[in-house]
Amino acid sequence: MTNAFPRSWRVLLLPGWLDSLPAHWQSRWQTLHGFDKVEQDDWRWPRRGDWMARLDEVLLADHRPPLLVAHSLGCQLVASWAAHSRQAERVGGALLVAPPDTERADMPPQLFNWRPVTREQLPFASIAVISSNDPYCANERGRAMATAWGSEIIDIGARGHINGESGLGDWPEGLALLRRIAERAKR
Template sequence: MTTRQPAPLSASPTSALRVLLLPGWLDSDTAHWQTRWEQRHGDQRVTQDDWLWPKRGDWMSRLEEVLLQDDRPAVLVAHSLGCQLVAAWAAHSQHTPRVAAALLVAPPDVERDDMPPQLAPWRPIVRQRLPFPSTVVVSRDDPYCAPERAAEMAAQWGCEWVSVGDRGHLNGESGLGDWPQGRALLDALLART
């Protein structure tokens, strides 16, 4: 596991790839950087049938379905529960070679006792090493995951680990806007692949 500061790149390597946005529990609202990326960059949101009571198997099936709709390689850009989705899906799918990389932002610690009951089906956390290059992005004051637990998940998944300081859950309430720092992290990840 390595920690580094993001460095913006001038050219975006995402042009030949599909960027699949994987929102977390309750979806990403209009102020969320994922929604803004969808509008600004044309990234594709993977829409789930049930955002309120998410079932891990259902979400994994939906990701697989969307991934198989197009032959182009995909990069997965996950927020919150979407990070747990990537780990669970990658541990079971035969189609992981279709994924070029994954950016995992603010993974929640779904094993904590104070998590909402809707997230109980996501226990235990899948800890298998991811078969594609990945970066975990965390905030030191994320209310849903202590930095130590995020670092532990990143290490188990075989991911690079990047801290962006005190930014909450890195969601719409964090005031990130279009979050150019996150896009630079995505570009840097793809440049490595």
């Protein structure tokens, strides 16, 4: 197993609602690179406060500074958590992929407690990766959230929800973006 990052960084994978399936790039990165996935107690009915508390627990269990790799609802977790946690100053940076618009009228009721979307600037470097045809977030809404968070925006074109169904495989381009964050990160 090879890890593209110095052992001084702890890479934490933050899946979205319902977790990441085996074909998802996050699951592949976990297997290929030994990154740590933050396991949530309830993937079906995610409570924002519970997910935030779990992220704090995971961070407190290891002294290494983390790099956060969030997909979908995991992006909303990063934004909400960073606005409230005392641990946010330890984070080196975040890769935020396919943030969903939880304020949309057609969101499932399981995600209603993720409203309103947190729109505070993140206290660490971040890159937001969005798709032009994400079924869970209009492109302009994704850009607006990323701008509010202070993230660099990368639009990768029509790649759906940037998940296992997007045909990304091991997604080396995403890993390159994470390397960029690691190089820019404050230590």
